Amino acid sequence: MPKRVAYTAKIEFIQILDENGRFDAALAEGGLADEQAVALLEHLILCRHYDEIAFKLQRSGRMGTYPQNKGQEAIAATALAVTRDDWMVPCYRENPALFLHGLPMEHILLHWMGDERGNQIPEGVNVMPISIPIGTHMLHAAGIAWAQRLRQTGNVALTYFGDGATSEGDFHEAMNFATVMRAPCVFLCQNNQWAISVPREKQMASETVAQKGLAYGAECVQVDGNDVYAVYHATKAAVDRARADGTVTLIECLTYRLGDHTTADDARRYRDPKELEAWTKRDPILRLRTHLTAKGLWDDAKEAAAQDAAKERVARVVKNAEGIAKPSTDDIFDYTFATLPDGLRAQKESMRTHSLALEPGQETLRRAEAQHA
Amino acid sequence: MPATAAATDTRTITFREALREAMVGEMRRDERVFLIGEEVAQYNGAYKVSQGMLDEFGPKRIIDTPISESGFSGLALGAAMCGLRPIVEFMSWSFSLVAADQILNNAPKMLYMSGGQWGAPVVFRGNDGAGGQLGSTHSWCVEALYSNVPGLKMAIPSNPADAKGLLTTAIRDDDPVFFLESERMLSDTGPVPEGDYTVPFGAAALRREGTDCTLVSFGRPVNFCLEACDALEADGITCDLLDMRTIRPLDAESIVESLKKTNRIVVVDQSWPFASIASEVIAQVCERAFDWLDAAPRRVNTDDVPTPYAKNLEAAYLPNADKIVAAVRSLLGR
Numbered sequence: 001m002p003k004r005v006a007y008t009a010k011i012e013f014i015q016i017l018d019e020n021g022r023f024d025a026a027l028a029e030g031g032l033a034d035e036q037a038v039a040l041l042e043h044l045i046l047c048r049h050y051d052e053i054a055f056k057l058q059r060s061g062r063m064g065t066y067p068q069n070k071g072q073e074a075i076a077a078t079a080l081a082v083t084r085d086d087w088m089v090p091c092y093r094e095n096p097a098l099f100l101h102g103l104p105m106e107h108i109l110l111h112w113m114g115d116e117r118g119n120q121i122p123e124g125v126n127v128m129p130i131s132i133p134i135g136t137h138m139l140h141a142a143g144i145a146w147a148q149r150l151r152q153t154g155n156v157a158l159t160y161f162g163d164g165a166t167s168e169g170d171f172h173e174a175m176n177f178a179t180v181m182r183a184p185c186v187f188l189c190q191n192n193q194w195a196i197s198v199p200r201e202k203q204m205a206s207e208t209v210a211q212k213g214l215a216y217g218a219e220c221v222q223v224d225g226n227d228v229y230a231v232y233h234a235t236k237a238a239v240d241r242a243r244a245d246g247t248v249t250l251i252e253c254l255t256y257r258l259g260d261h262t263t264a265d266d267a268r269r270y271r272d273p274k275e276l277e278a279w280t281k282r283d284p285i286l287r288l289r290t291h292l293t294a295k296g297l298w299d300d301a302k303e304a305a306a307q308d309a310a311k312e313r314v315a316r317v318v319k320n321a322e323g324i325a326k327p328s329t330d331d332i333f334d335y336t337f338a339t340l341p342d343g344l345r346a347q348k349e350s351m352r353t354h355s356l357a358l359e360p361g362q363e364t365l366r367r368a369e370a371q372h373a
Numbered sequence: 374m375p376a377t378a379a380a381t382d383t384r385t386i387t388f389r390e391a392l393r394e395a396m397v398g399e400m401r402r403d404e405r406v407f408l409i410g411e412e413v414a415q416y417n418g419a420y421k422v423s424q425g426m427l428d429e430f431g432p433k434r435i436i437d438t439p440i441s442e443s444g445f446s447g448l449a450l451g452a453a454m455c456g457l458r459p460i461v462e463f464m465s466w467s468f469s470l471v472a473a474d475q476i477l478n479n480a481p482k483m484l485y486m487s488g489g490q491w492g493a494p495v496v497f498r499g500n501d502g503a504g505g506q507l508g509s510t511h512s513w514c515v516e517a518l519y520s521n522v523p524g525l526k527m528a529i530p531s532n533p534a535d536a537k538g539l540l541t542t543a544i545r546d547d548d549p550v551f552f553l554e555s556e557r558m559l560s561d562t563g564p565v566p567e568g569d570y571t572v573p574f575g576a577a578a579l580r581r582e583g584t585d586c587t588l589v590s591f592g593r594p595v596n597f598c599l600e601a602c603d604a605l606e607a608d609g610i611t612c613d614l615l616d617m618r619t620i621r622p623l624d625a626e627s628i629v630e631s632l633k634k635t636n637r638i639v640v641v642d643q644s645w646p647f648a649s650i651a652s653e654v655i656a657q658v659c660e661r662a663f664d665w666l667d668a669a670p671r672r673v674n675t676d677d678v679p680t681p682y683a684k685n686l687e688a689a690y691l692p693n694a695d696k697i698v699a700a701v702r703s704l705l706g707r
Contacts (some may be wrong), residue, residue: 020512064506114506114682133468134440167439170471181540195440197416203439270415332678347676351689 011210013222016229017291019282023229032232036080037288038297040228042306044073044285047096049310050105051259053318054112058263062322066112069095071258072190074284076100077228081235087126087148088143089159091134093190093257097160103127105314110320117327126155134287135168136160138187142174145183149246156184156242158235164195166209175216175250182246186238187213189250190225192257197270213250225253226284256282383534383564391533392422392498392554395540396460396556400430400571403458406544408438409445410462410499419464420500420559440446442468446475446497454483454491458544464498466553480549481524491631494535496543496550501529502643503595503680503687506555512687514644516592519551521648526574527620529553531595533563535618538572546574555593575622579631583611586701589629589654590641591617594673594692598641610705620650628654629662636667637704641692645664646674668704673697 016024016031032040051070058065076096079088088101095108102125110118111130119129128144131137144185148155165171166189178185189209191202206212213220219241221228231253238249256279260267267276292298292299333340333348340348386394400406407430412419414427414437427435438445442463449459463469469476476497483493503512519525526548530536536554543550580595581588581602588598595616602612613631617624632638638658642651651672658670673692681687 114508114510114684116682130507133471136471141462164440167441167444168471169441169443196412196419198412198437198439202437325680326685327688329689332681332690334674336678344677347678351676 009081009211009214009215009220011208011220011222014230014234015224015227016233017227017287018224019226019287019345021287023291027233028229029346032077032080032229032235034295034297037228037292038150038302039284040076040080041101041285041292041298042309043076044096044228044288045303046310047073047076047099048285049307050095050314050317053314054105054109055259055263057109057318058329063113064089064263065262067092067152067262068259069093071279071283072192072225074226074228074231074255075160075188075190075253077232077274078188078235080160080237081232082099082156083145084124085087085126085153085155086239087128087141087155087157089128089137089144089157090130091161091165092130092132092135093162093192094160095217098127098130100312101125101127105317106321109318110324113321115324115327117324118332135170137161138165138174139170139177141187142181142183142185145178145185146181146243148182149181154243156186156239158186158188158239160188160190162195163189163191163193163200163209164198164203165189166212167195167203171212172216175248178189178248179216183248184242184246185248186235186242187218187248187250187253188235190255191252192255194257194261194267194271196261196265197267208252210250210252213248216248219247219249220252221249222252222254225255226287227283228288254312255284258283258332380446380456381463382567384567386533386565387422387559388530388533388536388561388563389422389559391537392540393424393426394565395537395544396423396425397429399458399541399544400426400434401542405456406432406458406460407436407452408460409438409449411438411464413437413462414576418462419558419617422559423462438650442472446472447479449495450475450483450493452550453493453495458494458496460496460498463497465504465507465511465513465517465556466499466501467501467507468515469497469513469515471500475478476499476549476551477522478518481522483508484548485524492547493549494547496540496546496552498540498543498552498554500556500559501553502555502557503691505682506682507680508682509679514551514675515551516620516642517644517649517653520650525549525621527551527553528574528618529592529620530618531558531562531590531592531616533617534565535571535572535578537565538570539574539618541569542571542574545571553592558596561596572618574619574671575624576618577624577627578616578618578637579613579627580616581612582616583613585610585636585638586612586626586639586704587635588612588614588639588641588697588701589617589618589628591650592643592664594641597692597694598697600694601701604694604698605701610701610707612701623654623657625654625657625661628658629665632658632662633665636665637701638666638678639671639697639700639704641673641697643675643692645677646672647677650672671700671704673700
């Protein structure tokens with residue numbers, strides 16, 4: 001019997017604005033309007049400045065570890081492709097999207113300063129707390145999307161993760177669940193080429209991340225992740241499909257982590273400086289700025305105003321975040337169960353009143369902290 | 374009761390270097406041994422424990438993996454069943470939770486389920502416990518949860534010499550060994566014997582000798598107990614301090630022997646109190662030596678809540694010398 005082809009597939013690559021300033025007007029049709037693009041550039045400038053300040057806060061001992069978002073800001077365009085009611089289920093390198101979706105900027109600073117109140121998301125902001133374990137939240141996203149379907153809300157879940165996370169079983173399990181259950185979920189991989197020190201080619205033998213979704217029957221596409229127009233285009237199509245009939249999409253955004261993995265890392269020790277140089281030229285902010293300037297929508301005055309506004313706003317955000325009083329010892333007991341059990345009530349009381357209560361400022365606390373310094 | 378092993382040729386090195394010496398020594402001695410985990414090769418380990426090992430042993434024996442704990446734990450198990458001696462590094466034991474099926478449901482049961490045919494001599498090692506503001510999901514103490522499973526061994530050193538001696542023993546052991554380190558101790562220094570050095574499993578070390586109370590601990594909190602002993606001795610209270618060194622097997626004999634002298638016991642354990650190792654020690658003491666107790670046994674654990682992220686709260690939550698001193702004093706009524 002002759003062999004036949006059981007399955008064929010191809011992965012499309014979408015780019016609308018390339019690093020040389022070429023713009024595909026036909027493909028951009030119906031996408032980001034000029035005023036949206038200008039507002040987006042202002043937002044990206046704000047987020048870049050925020051990122052730089054966060055880095056400095058860590059270096060000056062005012063914050064714990066921080067993962068820089070530098071170079072991956074185009075992910076913000078995904079927030080323009082959803083409604084306010086759609087859900088974002090993030091990892092930790094998509095601040096620009098979360099802020100645009102309504103998360104106050106103070107929250108991310110609070111989180112990395114070691115204050116879990118940063119993860120108390122305000123009512124009406126459909127963003128989940130950032131997820132530090134690699135990949136586990138993708139399964140949560142599939143569950144959130146499934147809940148939207150069950151409850152017929154018409155809302156969609158977007159989940160963000162890196163190239164390294166696609167090696168985790170959770171990625172595969174989440175893709176499988178979402179497609180099988182037609183849960184309206186969009187999987188957004190920010191392929192920034194490096195998982196701490198492990199390059200993409202050591203992470204996977206597949207040519208693209210996008211093709212990993214084929215096995216699960218998802219729509220799969222690869223985009224230039226430093227091109228806000230392409231990121232928007234692919235996300236809008238995916239969100240519309242998900243909302244219409246629960247079709248799941250895996251979007252691979254080709255981008256690059258211009259900074260270190262976190263402030264605890266030094267990427268210079270394992271990355272070729274030439275690679276960094278090449279990707280610096282593909283900086284999403286640089287690209288958008290050049291394009292809008294050429295179109296007469298941006299100029300030096302607008303740039304200066306955007307920079308000033310960013311500095312003013314970030315300074316205010318830092319002041320707010322640092323001005324919040326230390327969390328109370330009550331917090332660790334109050335949020336362990338929905339209702340405080342008697343055993344914990346006693347512990348809570350004991351921590352408040354015992355001679356070893358370790359209330360801030362007490363001698364015992366200073367000794368304990370010195371031990372852990 | 375065996376005292377701390379006396380060593381002849383020692384020099385002062387870090388806990389981190391002591392771990393590396395054990396691995397390098399065994400890899401030179403036995404070509405079946407290899408190291409696998411996230412960032413262990415090119416990056417020299419997320420905590421630099423495997424510094425320089427890629428250079429000496431090459432990429433076939435020092436293996437960087439995708440971020441896939443279940444994947445590489447299962448791979449190591451398969452390799453062990455086929456005669457190799459893998460060392461699996463978890464960047465943190467917190468990350469081993471996603472590999473639970475491989476490490477708890479497969480490795481410790483393999484020999485039993487195959488009627489003695491397929492052993493699983495894998496060493497799983499990594500950082501355990503609160504590393505210092507790593508938040509709830511990254512601060513797991515797995516000792517109580519994992520040691521519940523029969524078929525595995527669990528070692529938890531408190532100082533550099535034991536780090537080397539216990540890890541060497543672990544690599545040579547024919548069963549799966551869970552080896553619990555602490556990020557907070559990796560830079561600790563201490564005298565460590567040169568060359569081939571092993572510390573037997575199931576033999577507690579008597580770190581301090583006294584008559585008023587028995588202190589039992591393991592891993593990092595042993596160091597808090599030493600501090601507490603100093604403070605108590607200033608007031609004329611002396612304690613036996615037993616460093617258990619392995620949780621499975623547990624040297625309950627040494628505990629009972631000491632208790633029969635002091636008649637009081639405090640167990641210091643950096644994990645949650647409920648169904649903890651401290652609970653297990655006290656249960657065994659009550660079963661074996663109830664009549665020797667002059668006061669109710671005490672536990673010093675963390676509070677029964679997720680590990681807090683904020684610096685002040687994390688410090689308040691963990692065991693420390695003050696809490697130990699208070700517990701001993703409350704037993705003695707002074």
